[in-house]
Amino acid sequence: MTDRSPPRRPPRRPRALGEELRHGWDGLSARLAPLTARLQLIIATLRLWLRAERALAPRLGRVAARGAAKAGRRAADRSRAAASRIRQGLRTAAVIAAAWLILAVDRLHRTVRGPAVRRLASGSVLASAIVSLAALVTLAVAYAGAQVPPAAGALPTVVVDAEGRELGSLRAQAHDPVAVDELPAHVVHAVLAAEDRTFRRHRGISIRGSLRALWANLTAGTVEQGGSTITQQYVGLLTGELRPGLSKKVEEALISLKLERQLDKDTILQRYLDTIYWGRGAYGIGAAARTYFGVPATQLDVNQAATLAAMIAQPEQLDPAGAPHTLNVRRVSTLRGMAAKGWLRAAAADDAIAAGVPSAFGGNAVAHDVGPYYLDAVREQLAAELGEDAPFTGYRVEVEMDLDLQRLADQVIADHLDGRADSGALVAIDPRDGGVRAMVGGPDYVRQPLNTAVESRRPAGSAFKPFTLAAFVEAGYAPSSRFRAPREIDVEVPGPDVTVTNYGRAGYGVQTVREATTTSTNTVYMQMVATVGPEAVVDVARRAGIRSELPAVPTITLGVGSISPLELATGYATMAGGGVLTEPRLIRQVVAHDGTVVRRDEPRHTRAMGVRTAQVVTDVLTRVVESGTGKAADLNRPAAGKTGTTDEHRDAWFAGYVPELVTVVWYGNLDNTPMDRMTGGALPAETWAAFMSAALDGQPTDDFPTPELTGLRTIDRVQRETKNAPSRTAGRPRGDG
Structure with missing residues (x-):
């Protein structure tokens, strides 16, 4: 019979210990090579992510701020969205890489548990096994230590005012x-x-x-x-x-x-x-x-x-x-x-x-x-700084609101609005620390969710003139300087010239800067801009805290740039504070339920203009309240302020201050249609006076410092032809009242 059994293999030659170890190492290395390469790639990805996040985090945080400064809220929203997309992409990639790392280490661990383990004698292979085991132990410890937070709503976030109420x-x-x-x-x-x-x-x-x-x-x-x-x-x-x-x-x-x-x-x-x-x-x-x-x-x-x-x-x-x-x-x-x-x-x-x-x-x-x-x-601020979806559960948020002033502001706006405009806003700031003491953004939060105090940007009209006055004083000119005050004046711009007229087409002959501010004479202020340049006016406003985009055109003095009531209040607070910009603050601090201070907002002060400049502007603005367009805001105590009315009565403003409190009032229709001949010297000034009188009731009267005028030069342009600086662009001039 034929032997069909398979041929016998030759006897296996015993291997030396070194050869056995090399054979085991080569086989194990071949099995581990793909996983090792994956681990190296993932670790490199994680390192790249960490570096990118550290490098981009502060820059991405400034994207929204630059957007707000360049194009207002819409640009800021687009910038935040762009920053959010970048963060989301980086974080998603990092989470994927971390998950791959977990799975790869787990697979590596299972791989080295096979027969090859019995042949492990190499110190390098043993070290690899120890690293894998350490990684698994680390993940296990992290998993065991992870604590599931309590269900949302168990620890509600409480908001308290400056007095703890x-x-x-x-x-x-x-x-x-x-x-x-x-x-x-x-x-x-x-x-x-x-x-x-x-x-x-x-x-x-x-x-x-x-x-x-x-x-x-x-x-x-x-x-x-x-x-x-x-x-x-x-x-x-x-x-x-x-x-x-x-x-x-x-x-x-x-x-x-x-x-x-x-x-x-x-x-x-x-x-x-x-x-x-x-x-x-x-x-x-x-x-x-x-x-x-x-x-x-x-x-x-x-x-x-x-x-x-x-x-x-x-x-x-x-x-x-x-x-x-x-x-x-x-x-x-x-x-x-x-x-x-x-x-x-x-x-x-x-x-x-x-x-x-x-x-x-x-x-x-x-x-x-x-x-x-x-x-x-x-x-909105908490969501922007702590995350869109952060529930703020268990926090105690201490805000700068004064409950009594806030109640007063709510009531004053409700009493004065009375159907004469779609909406109104009031912002009150303490110029000493930047604390926002009260804020009203509309007539009814349920019917009008838009917070016009911070989210709406409208032309400020002649309420913007104090920034022109500040630039004029910074240039070394005294408020006693004289200009012609005709009823209208032509402004040379590319294309058809723009004719600027005074409110009511009134002419005043010759006026000093102080007198022109009291009567809000547009034609004089146009000559002041021509003297210092519109860029200087924009620069002063920027330093004073105006962050919205402002056109450097001659008519900037008439408020063609759109800003929010909060911004205007910040700018006036800079003048009330002796030229020091104190950033407005809503939040004082956020405290966790265990007492840990999560964040604290300290007052931030920046010298924006000289003390003398701020004092001269304040001194001139006191005349507006005493006997000028803002006399409806007279408090029978030292107060400075300025009216503002835009073309066709679309916006009406009054912004004013005493040494310890700055308040801005705005009225207008949300669709930008004209109101019924409302001026800044009427309803806004009356609203401002009602709020400030009650807010200051029983408080001691503080005087403004007397400015030092020595060194300021008085110019006389009455005998000269008025020169108007050309501009690349210009909007329609806003009137005033």
Whole structure:
């Protein structure tokens, strides 16, 4: 018979110990090479991220400030959004790299547990095993030490005024809990489509979802998808954004993993929907539904649900009233995502897309009894500095508001507005420390959520003239200088000349600068600008605290640049403070529930103009209140101020101060239509006087310092032809009253 057994292998030659170790090392190295390369790449990525974050963090923080200085609030919002996209991309990439590192180390650990371990004798291989084990132990210790914070709402943020009196809570302004099982399926599906389409499958973190979101955001040029899971977002809401960076993201990921083991998916989703901020003071899906659409969350239709879900990423920037086009892009993406997942029929999605952004209410969820606009500004500042979605849970926010002055401001605006304009604003600042003592941004916070005190920028009219006066004095000229004061004057600019007239077409013959300020004579101030140059006026205003864009044109003295009431109050506070700019402050400090001071805002002082310049301006402005256009603001005590009225009575201002308090009042229509012949010397001056009289009642009277005029030169332009500096651009001149 034929032997069919396989041939025997030759006997194996015993290997020497060194050869055995080399053979084992070569085999193990081949198996470890791909993982080692991956680890090196991931570690390099993490290092690059850390360097990039350290380098970019302070620069990105200044992007919004530069945007605000160049083009006002809209540019600042675009700059913040750009900075947010960069941060989001970096953080998402870092989280992905960290997750890959965890998985790679875990796989490496499993790999070296095979037969090769029995052949390990090399010190290098043993060291690799120890490093892997140390990495795993480190992650295990971090995971074990990660603490799941208490549910949101357990420790509400309390806001107190300068005297420690409670004003309300930012966290619990509007809260209407709704159980997940009571919501229509399309509401839940809309949220999942917008924020976390794999929520039901992942265990707290999703590498695939982070990659998809990063790619979608980079290709779209906007925040189309969030990089974090709903679980991670909820953890972020609980922990806040006080420690931005990679370490915080890794901590959130570990807490998310632990939270998923403690709670079921519906409970996590319930708490998430009950916690997130939807803008306009609304927290949670229930409050959001009533705030924007006036219906319970259980009655939201598909289009409304998709709209609310689309707003989650950036509720303030995606408000239907302010950004319908940007919101629509997110809304359409959400509806298509619902259809792609099979949660919504394609025809229904198309119908909702064709319907457009649904009509939303113009109100807010709730209004505090006192200072709703002030608290709205505080919430905006906290959100900008601590994170858009930070719930501020458990904090005590001490603000610079004086509760008595705030109540007075609310009442004074309500009493004087009386239907004569759509809106009004009042800002009161202590020039000594920059504390904003009171702020009103409109007639009714529920009906008009726009805070015109900080968010609206309008031409200041002749209330801007004190900055021209300051530039004139800085140039070495005395307020006794004389100019012709005709009823009108031509300004040479490219194209047709611009004719500037005095209010009421009044002519005054010859006037000193002091007299021209008292009567608010436009034609004299145009000659003053020609003397010092419009660039000097803009420079003074900038140094005094005006951050909005200002055109360097001759008519700048008539207030063609648009600014906010808060900015104008800051500029006047600089003059009241002897030429020292003290940055306005809403927040004094933020204290955690354990007593830790999270942040503290100290007064910041900067010398903006000379003491004599500020004192001369103040001395001239006292005559305006005593016997000029602002005599309706006379307090029977030393006070300085200036009226401002723009063309066709579209804006009416009065800005004034005593040594210890600066107050600015503005009235106007939100659509910029003319008011019924309202001037700054009428209703605004009356409102200012009513507020200041009550605010200063019982307070000692302080005099302004007498300015030293020695060294200032008196010029006389009466016998000369008036020379007007040409300008590249010019807007329509604003009149005054």
